[in-house]
Amino acid sequence: MIAAPQIVWLRRDLRLADQAAFHAAAQAGPVIPVYVLDDETPDERRMGGASRWYLHHSLESLQTDLARHHSQLVLRRGRAVDVLCQLVEETGATTVHALRHYEPWWRKAEEELGGKLDLVLHDGNYILPPGTVTTGSGTPYKIFTPFKDAVFAAVDGFDILPEPSLSSPEDWPASDKLADWDLLPTKPDWAGGMRDFWKAGSRAALDRFEEFVEVIGDYKQDRECPSIDGSSKLSPHLHFGEVSPRQLWQVIAQHRSHGARFFKAELIWRDYAQNLVLQFPNYAEEPYREGYDERLWRDPESDEQAADDLAAWQQGRTGYPIVDAGMRQLWQTGWMHNRVRMIAASFLVKHLLIDWRHGESWFWDTLVDADYASNGTNWQWVSGTGVDSNMFVRIMAPLSQSEKFSAGDYIRHYVPELEDLDDPYVHDPEEHGCLPAGYPAKIIGHREGRERALAAYRAIKG
Ligand SMILES: Cc1cc2nc3c(=O)[nH]c(=O)nc-3n(C[C@H](O)[C@H](O)[C@H](O)COP(=O)(O)OP(=O)(O)OC[C@H]3O[C@@H](n4cnc5c(N)ncnc54)[C@H](O)[C@@H]3O)c2cc1C
Incomplete structure (x- = not known):
């Protein structure tokens, strides 16, 4: 009997290696990778202009990587929950696999989708799954330094998942064309400087990391000096999940320099921020401390x-x-x-x-x-x-x-x-x-x- 297709729902995890959703789906049946351009679910948090530009190139690179595996990327636009339900109906897929995301709008969407179909969520965009590093009494950390120490103590190397081998469904569902999404600016084209600065995709991320590892010993001091190319410049690659922080950690696991330890600590900052948002979903929108109200600020709307x-x-x-x-x-x-x-x-x-x-x-x-x-x-x-x-x-x-x-x-x-x-x-x-x-x-x-x-x-x- 031919196994039913499995959908992999991609968001900020645009890679094949160390991608648990791909891995699990590939073991269960033919894989249909899907990216939904969803401007409705995040509402006010629709992706900004520069991110949309980067996303275009990142998706293009993932299409190339999938083609190497004789696979494709299905592109659809709309409210993710509705689009995925529709795709399950069209393809006869039994399960949707995805990596967990922690932005409040994605957590709500995951809950809603899980109520409608078989959604299997996996970990993998952070060093340790957000919410799992806690104090001795089981409460989440609020302050960075003890959180960082706890992560260092908990990590003892990682087993990095290899790129999966993917089999295709008998029929591919229809896909939008990436170019029709208008993610790239045209009138005016303000992205010239960005084109010179960035090369998106997993391959580019790993190449950049390889170059950076050559100078990682000096990272502690060089990262502070803007005139020196002393930091990794991996932040968009990490944000879009073209590479996982665990892959980077593993590459430098044996480096004993201060620089390598500092670099790992910066990766932990990324985990820390996500842990705060898990505790306080509006953290990016509301001051945590009371008393920082409109009386303090000069208001550009009225002044x-x-x-x-x-x-x-x-x-x-x-x-x-x-x-x-x-x-x-x-x-x-x-x-x-x-x-x-x-x-x-x-x-x-x-x-x-x-x-x-x-x-x-x-x-x-x-x-x-x-x-x-x-x-x-x-x-x-x-x-x-x-x-x-x-x-x-x-x-x-x-x-x-x-x-x-x-x-x-x-x-x-x-x-x-x-x-x-x-x-x-x-x-x-x-x-x-x-x-x-x-x-x-x-x-x-x-x-x-x-x-x-x-x-x-x-x-x-x-
Ligand atoms: C006001 C302000 C806003 C920021 N907004 C963002 C943002 O939207 N997205 C973002 O990724 N970073 C943000 N940062 C953190 C930091 O500036 C960038 O992550 C870093 O400059 C990216 O460059 P890099 O990849 O060369 O970093 P590296 O020094 O090479 O660090 C490696 C990785 O660690 C993570 N990291 C490093 N520092 C931080 C930090 N302070 N907080 C969280 N993660 C960190 C990033 O993923 C980074 O790519 C912000 C910092 C400030 C002060």
Whole structure:
């Protein structure tokens, strides 16, 4: 008897290796891999523009990988639960396999789908399944460091699943054409810089990791310096699941350097963020701490100056070279260096006193690695509104951060108005009296911004 087809429902897990849903489906029967472009289920959290651009290339790469296995990718558009029920009816598939996802809208969709058909959920997008690392008394961790220590203690290597061998159904269901989904921008085509910067897909992710492993010994210090290519740049690959964190961990399992341990700790940050969202599903949308309400913030919707400041921040025209370089790198490439993300985010929230959620939503639209959990967790961390003890009143000084982390070459690269300025002038041309034509003066002085933020905080805290 021919086994019934098995559907593999793909979301942010666009790979074949170490993909438990593919593995289980392949053992049970012919496999129909399906990606549903669903703008309805996430509602307000529809994927942003840069992510859609990346998704196009990631799906294209998965199509190539599946073709190597004489398989195909079925593309459908609509509400995922409805589309999958329809596909089960069309194909006679008995089971839908998927990796678990933890965004609140996916958890609801998984519950609904599980009530309608045989849905088998598997783990595999995190180092350890979210929710499984708990304190001695069985409660989830809220703070990063003990969580990280617990993950290190729990992990003792991984068995990585190989690419499965796939058999095809007798008939393939109809598929949309990827090009018809209009995921790529055309009018205007703003993706030129991103095309130069990224190559999507599992193969590209593993190649990039191989290059990075050559310099991983220096990661601890180099990752802080935006002028050096010192971090892995794997975040969109990990976000879209083209590679699993366990595959990366396993490659460096035997590396004893500080760099390798630090890199594993950064991967744990990704798990940590997801664990927080599992505990607090609205973490990316609501401040965890009470008292950070609208009285603290300048509102760009009702305050014209705040609206202009927000626009200057988005466009990289604040007069703070390190902030502007970061925001322009983000716009051009869909990615920003981690240290600069912290500086730019802190500048928006504290110097400009604009609610972190405006920044979170700009990042959501412009990052190729935009991730509900990681983005929200980091914005709350920078703002001091989250679960940890980082405080709103600790205010980063962008100009000294720029010097401390040797950002000169980075600034000259992304802010062409400043390309002829040497260090130390490039960090603060206004202060040094060499502001070039075409580059703005600071939209607010450092001391002024700092004092305004502290005064606003004191006012709401009494
Ligand atoms: C305000 C702000 C917003 C952010 N938004 C996102 C986001 O939407 N998506 C995202 O993936 N990261 C986000 N980060 C975290 C971090 O900046 C990026 O993961 C990192 O810059 C990606 O570059 P990389 O791959 O070279 O990182 P590496 O230094 O090579 O780290 C390896 C991997 O570890 C994970 N990682 C590293 N740092 C963090 C972190 N602080 N939090 C969570 N995971 C981490 C990422 O998956 C990363 O690819 C944000 C940070 C800040 C300060």
